Amino acid sequence: MKLQLKQKSILPGFGLALGFTVLYLSLLVLIPLSATFLKASSLTWQQFWHIASSHRAVASYKLSFGASGMAATINLFFGLIVAWVLVRYNFPGKRLFDSLVDLPFALPTAVAGIALTTIYAPNGWIGRFLEPLGIHSAYSRLGVVIALTFTGLPFVVRTVQPVLEDLDKDMEEAAASLGANRWQTITRVLFPAVTPAALTGFSMAFARAVGEYGSVVFISGNMPMKTEITPLLIITKLEQYDYAGATAIAVVMLVSSFALLLTINLLQAWSGGRFKRSHASELPETAEFEAAS
Amino acid sequence: MASITLPNPGMPVASRAVHATTEQSWVRWSLILVAVTFLGVFLFLPLAIVFSSALQKGFSVYVAALREPDAMAAIKLTLISAGISVPLNMIFGIAAAWAVGKFEFVGKSLLVTLIDLPFSVSPVVSGLIYVLIFGLQGLLGPWLAAHDVKIIFAVPGIVLATMFVTFPFVARELIPLVEAQGTEEEEAALTLGASGWQTFWRVTLPNIKWGLLYGVILCNARAMGEFGAVSVVSGHIRGRTNTMPLHIEILYNEYQFAPAFAVASLLALLALATLLAKTIVEWKARQQSSEVQRISGEAL
Numbered sequence: 001m002k003l004q005l006k007q008k009s010i011l012p013g014f015g016l017a018l019g020f021t022v023l024y025l026s027l028l029v030l031i032p033l034s035a036t037f038l039k040a041s042s043l044t045w046q047q048f049w050h051i052a053s054s055h056r057a058v059a060s061y062k063l064s065f066g067a068s069g070m071a072a073t074i075n076l077f078f079g080l081i082v083a084w085v086l087v088r089y090n091f092p093g094k095r096l097f098d099s100l101v102d103l104p105f106a107l108p109t110a111v112a113g114i115a116l117t118t119i120y121a122p123n124g125w126i127g128r129f130l131e132p133l134g135i136h137s138a139y140s141r142l143g144v145v146i147a148l149t150f151t152g153l154p155f156v157v158r159t160v161q162p163v164l165e166d167l168d169k170d171m172e173e174a175a176a177s178l179g180a181n182r183w184q185t186i187t188r189v190l191f192p193a194v195t196p197a198a199l200t201g202f203s204m205a206f207a208r209a210v211g212e213y214g215s216v217v218f219i220s221g222n223m224p225m226k227t228e229i230t231p232l233l234i235i236t237k238l239e240q241y242d243y244a245g246a247t248a249i250a251v252v253m254l255v256s257s258f259a260l261l262l263t264i265n266l267l268q269a270w271s272g273g274r275f276k277r278s279h280a281s282e283l284p285e286t287a288e289f290e291a292a293s
Numbered sequence: 294m295a296s297i298t299l300p301n302p303g304m305p306v307a308s309r310a311v312h313a314t315t316e317q318s319w320v321r322w323s324l325i326l327v328a329v330t331f332l333g334v335f336l337f338l339p340l341a342i343v344f345s346s347a348l349q350k351g352f353s354v355y356v357a358a359l360r361e362p363d364a365m366a367a368i369k370l371t372l373i374s375a376g377i378s379v380p381l382n383m384i385f386g387i388a389a390a391w392a393v394g395k396f397e398f399v400g401k402s403l404l405v406t407l408i409d410l411p412f413s414v415s416p417v418v419s420g421l422i423y424v425l426i427f428g429l430q431g432l433l434g435p436w437l438a439a440h441d442v443k444i445i446f447a448v449p450g451i452v453l454a455t456m457f458v459t460f461p462f463v464a465r466e467l468i469p470l471v472e473a474q475g476t477e478e479e480e481a482a483l484t485l486g487a488s489g490w491q492t493f494w495r496v497t498l499p500n501i502k503w504g505l506l507y508g509v510i511l512c513n514a515r516a517m518g519e520f521g522a523v524s525v526v527s528g529h530i531r532g533r534t535n536t537m538p539l540h541i542e543i544l545y546n547e548y549q550f551a552p553a554f555a556v557a558s559l560l561a562l563l564a565l566a567t568l569l570a571k572t573i574v575e576w577k578a579r580q581q582s583s584e585v586q587r588i589s590g591e592a593l
Binding site for chain 2: 119257
């Protein structure tokens, strides 16, 4: 049997397009990324472990992953509400809010960083109300969570919104006519349909937050062991010309972000499969009749 | 087993039908209130503070902050690095979309995953990988130093880092679009005697123009606003290797808040323009697709 690597097509340009794609991808992304692992391999396993598991590094992982998890959870909760409200209800200014949801994608992180810091500083618009309550929002771990909530805000909304839009009202009507009350319809019909997309959005927001730097450095205060996120630790090590240390921490971050990427792809495959299944059942009625007869 | 309550027979039919698929109005309005408050605090307030802080010392301070030589140099460098990285990534995106979207081949899904890779890499790490190659202690560092080529702490490094972080934008926008459009129209053009390039310019490109424009807009917004990756490779030399976000950082850390926010307001305006363009492009794309549906509907 002949091994066929590419299906036949009369369209031209496959070789040129794929060749350029692979070359550009290799030069810009793959080779530089593998150079990091090459550099890290110049460390012995003990040296690598010593750096990667130092107290300061572990404290930064805890903060980065913990704060990212909290921010993604906040975004999951509010993102579901925002997506629901934008799809199902009408209210003044709805279109404006809908467009504005993407702001964290478009606003440079440094701008977001100084804006949030100014708002939550002890004399800021919100900070001045939190300070008398004993809540230090800027220059604390809470500040990190606030900044990461901002950066991850669009993900859950934008993954859940299309699923809600495609959802047939028939299903809810059917559930209601079978005697389910609204709460039962929501928990047993709507939640299962939305779950894969919501989890995809959650993990995207989490993955983005783990690597985030610009919006956090201004508001966090950057105290080692307390409010130092992992990307900042890499920068600190670089500024001290500790290339081996920076590389070791970078490898930890790269490995964890690849694991997250894999999770997101699996979740997307799950929600994609669900989507296709639910649409397959929407065959035109005539087709169903023909199949039955 | 779940207990099933029969619907109250005394209830008017119309109101029951409404209640079946929506919530009571107090639930509705409280959910709207929660959503609007959340978006207001996290999206409106940051935008509002950027513009109010930029203008707090008056319009003359605002203009002076933008006309100052270091600010002008930062704006220029930002335009240069976006001007190089966006077109290159656009060409890459079109090539990748053509290869992935129009052909079936082994390893296709792996290629798509690899194209998305830069999105999952922390910006700081994205800058670091180039320092590890081109920096003084990097793999090519000694050779570059011997030939007097400067990449890190110079403009080429900034362009490279920007290219890396904006790498997937156009490709990821175009690939699903090209895949969905299939190959029939191109095959028809080729059968009618068009050359490959003619087919691309006259058939494929008009079909993907809105998606392409959208990808370019997003790519440009990120290219001009990138902070983490550029911060690692730039070296922060005032007037020479500072982009706008880096210039904002320096001003802010020197407690020059009004000038920092003045420069930031330019980037915030860019972000608003990006959102506006996105809304228009989405609307145009919807219009185009509904027109196609209408025409094909009439043809049937």
